[in-house]
Each structure stands twice: as C-alpha cells, then as structure tokens.
Amino acid sequence: MSDLSYEDSKKLVFKGLILLGVLTIVEVAIALFANGHITESFDIGDGWMRYPYMLIMIGLSLYKAYFIIYEFMHMRYEAKGLVASVLLPTGLLVWAVVAFFNEGASYGERRNVIKERNQMETTTSPKIKKIGMVETTRELKKEDFQ
Amino acid sequence: MATDTTVHDHHQEVGENWDGAAEPFDASYGKLMMWYFLVSDAFTFAGFLIAYGAIRFSMPAWPVPDFVFEKMPFYHGSAPLVFVTFMTFVLIISSVTMVRAVQEGARNNKRGVIFWMALTIIGGATFLGCQAWEWNTMINGEGVTVTKNPFSSHLENGNYISGSDLVAAGYKEYDVSEAPEMAHGDDHGHSHGEVNKNKVKYYLADGIANTEENIDKRYFVKRDHNYEYHVGDAFEVKDPYLITYGHDTHLYEPAAYKTEDGQILKERDGPIAFGSLFFFITGFHGFHVFSGVVFLIIIMINVASGLYHKRNNKYEMVEKIGLYWHFVDLVWVFVFLCFYLL
Numbered sequence: 001m002s003d004l005s006y007e008d009s010k011k012l013v014f015k016g017l018i019l020l021g022v023l024t025i026v027e028v029a030i031a032l033f034a035n036g037h038i039t040e041s042f043d044i045g046d047g048w049m050r051y052p053y054m055l056i057m058i059g060l061s062l063y064k065a066y067f068i069i070y071e072f073m074h075m076r077y078e079a080k081g082l083v084a085s086v087l088l089p090t091g092l093l094v095w096a097v098v099a100f101f102n103e104g105a106s107y108g109e110r111r112n113v114i115k116e117r118n119q120m121e122t123t124t125s126p127k128i129k130k131i132g133m134v135e136t137t138r139e140l141k142k143e144d145f146q
Numbered sequence: 147m148a149t150d151t152t153v154h155d156h157h158q159e160v161g162e163n164w165d166g167a168a169e170p171f172d173a174s175y176g177k178l179m180m181w182y183f184l185v186s187d188a189f190t191f192a193g194f195l196i197a198y199g200a201i202r203f204s205m206p207a208w209p210v211p212d213f214v215f216e217k218m219p220f221y222h223g224s225a226p227l228v229f230v231t232f233m234t235f236v237l238i239i240s241s242v243t244m245v246r247a248v249q250e251g252a253r254n255n256k257r258g259v260i261f262w263m264a265l266t267i268i269g270g271a272t273f274l275g276c277q278a279w280e281w282n283t284m285i286n287g288e289g290v291t292v293t294k295n296p297f298s299s300h301l302e303n304g305n306y307i308s309g310s311d312l313v314a315a316g317y318k319e320y321d322v323s324e325a326p327e328m329a330h331g332d333d334h335g336h337s338h339g340e341v342n343k344n345k346v347k348y349y350l351a352d353g354i355a356n357t358e359e360n361i362d363k364r365y366f367v368k369r370d371h372n373y374e375y376h377v378g379d380a381f382e383v384k385d386p387y388l389i390t391y392g393h394d395t396h397l398y399e400p401a402a403y404k405t406e407d408g409q410i411l412k413e414r415d416g417p418i419a420f421g422s423l424f425f426f427i428t429g430f431h432g433f434h435v436f437s438g439v440v441f442l443i444i445i446m447i448n449v450a451s452g453l454y455h456k457r458n459n460k461y462e463m464v465e466k467i468g469l470y471w472h473f474v475d476l477v478w479v480f481v482f483l484c485f486y487l488l
Contacts (some may be wrong), residue, residue, distance in 0.1 A: 013249070016245070017238065020241075027487055028227050029488075031212070032227065035212050037212060044330065057483060061482070065479050068472055068475055069476065072242075072245050073456055074474045078171065079172045081170070081171045082173055082178065086184075089185060093192045097199065100197075101200055102203075103200055103205065104200030104203035104204040107200075108206065111204070
C-alpha cells in the first residue's frame, strides 16, 4: 500500500478533510456570489459569464475527484497498469459528454423549428394545413403490418 | 531444474490469491475486481448524468438550483444550497473516517478499525436521513414529483406582461406584504418582509377576494433570477436560466404572459424530466449509500468477531469496502455539480 509512515498518512487525511471542505465552500460561495445571493449588485446573468463560471465549477469538481481517487482511494500507490486500466476507459466519457450534449441541443432546436412551423401554418392559413393532412395521412390497413 | 524450483518458490509466495501465476498489478483478486466494479458503476452513473445533461440541453428552460434547493430545516426563509452543502460535508467527513479505518486496519488495530467504521456508518446514516428530508421537502413542500415540476417553464411564443397590462385587463394589484398568509410568518420569529427585498407584486382578477384560499388564483409577473421584472420583454425562447414563479413569497405560482393575440395565459409547469431525473439519480446514489451502510455494518461485525484478524492480510476487506465508500463520495461530487452548482 502506501509508503508513508503512519503519522504522515494521518496528517494526509487531515489535509484531505480541510482541502475537500474548503473546495466545497469555495464552490458554493462562488455559486451564491455569481447568482446574486450575497450581494445583489453582482450577478453574472445569462450571458458569456456563464461559461467561465461553469468551467470553474467543473474544474474544482474534477480536482476534488482527483484528490479522492489519488489520495483516499490510494490510486497514487497502485501499479501503473492498474491506474491505466481504471482511468483510461473513463476517458471515453469525455466524448460521450460532448456527443450527447450536442445531440440534446440539436433535439431542442428541432423541436423549436417544428413548433414555429406549426404556428406559421395555423396562423397564416388553416386551409393549407387541412389540405396537407388530407394528402399525407391515410388510415393504416391490415396489409401495412405484413 | 533451476527454473522448476524458482517457479515452485514463486507459486508458494503468491498462490494464495490467484490460481494462476503472479498477481497482476500487485493487487489481490478482490481489490482488483472492486476497482473494475467501480469502473462499471462509474459508467452507469455517467450514463444517467449524461442523460440529464442531454435532456437539459434540449430544453428551452431549466429550473435554477438556487431556487429549487433553498429550503433547510428549522429555518423558514430562503437559504440557497445551504442544506445540500451540509449533506456534502457529512459525506466528506464519513469518507475521511473511512480512510482512518483503513489505516488502522493496515497496522492491525482492531479497536481502531471498529471505532472509525462506526463513525463512518453514522455519517452514512446521517446522509440518508438528510436525503429523506430533502425528498420530503421536494415532494410535499415544493410539489416536485416524478410527473410534475412547478419550477421553470416550457416557453411559448408570447410576451411577458407588466403589472400595468394586468391592471388594464381588470386585475387588482397587491403588494406581497398584503398577502393574508404572510401573517403566519411571524410565528417562527422570522419576518418574511426581510426576504421580500424587491417588493413583489401580485394580481387578482376583479371580484376575487384577497384571501389565503385564493392563493392559486394569483398572477405574478414573470421574473428571472435577477429579481427583476421583465416588463413587456419578448420571450427569449432559448434562455435556459429563467424562473417563472413568485419565489420570494414561497407561493409557487406559474407566472403570467400575454400571447400575440393579447390573451393573458398562465405559464405551464417546467420540464417534467427535471423531477424524474432528480429523484432517479439522487435515488440511485442514495441506494449506493444505503447498500454501503449495510456492507459497512456487516464488515464491522466481522471485524469485531476477529475474522479478518485471522486472515492476517491487513484487513483487506476493510480496504475494499473503503474503496466502495470513497466511490460513493466521488459520485456525489458530480451529482452535486450537475444538480446544484450548474
């Protein structure tokens, strides 16, 4: 396991407690400050300031995760192969996050377009929609399922 | 001949854990498999959190955490994120006590292991209690369920309405301090007036009495989390950080808006997925905490019985449950990030 002496590892645990506690307080303090709960005069609003805010939050959380894995779970003292076989697969998640968040955003955009189109048709001329319905839909028959 | 003996000797040394030859990665079978279980569990949680993110990205509006999670026990005002921060601390501290238990195990100190494991179990149970309170507040206090979310809104094309629009349409204007149910606020030694920094106004249709029974007939003008009115602003359809209810008053009433043809409508509830994702993901995490507590109790009993002392492997079982317990803390870091901070 660890090469540290008993006293040293006890110190490390105390350090970990302080570090994780302080990071959590910092995160919450930034969240409250940025959203105008501490002073009403400052609020990052919904503009570009959201992005650095998110980056800071994600960065701090990742650091907390790193500390828990490396110190509390003793990953620092494991064989290189073990570290690689555990951490490398989780790297795939980066792509999963990028891909699925894009997918979600695109789904939202499509839904908005559909909503807009529907409203355009009904407000300009209800007849168009009616004709469209007649042309494009028909009742399903038994042979459709064969 | 020489090779035969070396193989034989080697087998004597490490044959205990693995039936093959040398231990891969200098780790025992159980510990390595715990790591790989945690990898697979991480993927499960990642799947859920990615689903949360994808759905959130697809929604025109999403509840603002500072307003959803602002309740705390023994306090009736607004305390954004305070209670969940407390929950986070409970979990961090229980993680630290678990590290201590593993360290005591490494030096074969049975009493130390039991002491620190007992503290860890108390921490885990406290977290579960906090979560029960949070869920109860969400469901019974704020009305968020798997199928209902009063926070935020689906946005429709239309305009926010101003107070004067409502007055022109025959509504009567009231200040929040005139709300009948505000009188109860003083029972708790806390004045709601302090919370209402921005003098929230609400509106009732002419002829409807300003009584507590008519709470659900009130109209609030749409505000965002800047506590400002959006007087006559056009809808920003893609704006993800709007809230649409009378937050400071704790009356979770959908806001009002005006459609293009001049109709005044109430806004609908927020994305249903918020409630189901929240309860499912925090529930799945809570289930991990619960099963962790159960395993900790079982292993603590085994420690007390001297089982692991006999095995003489530096209380490896404690180390393995320790890995699991830290993982639960690790997942919470990301649940905390996704649900409460972003």
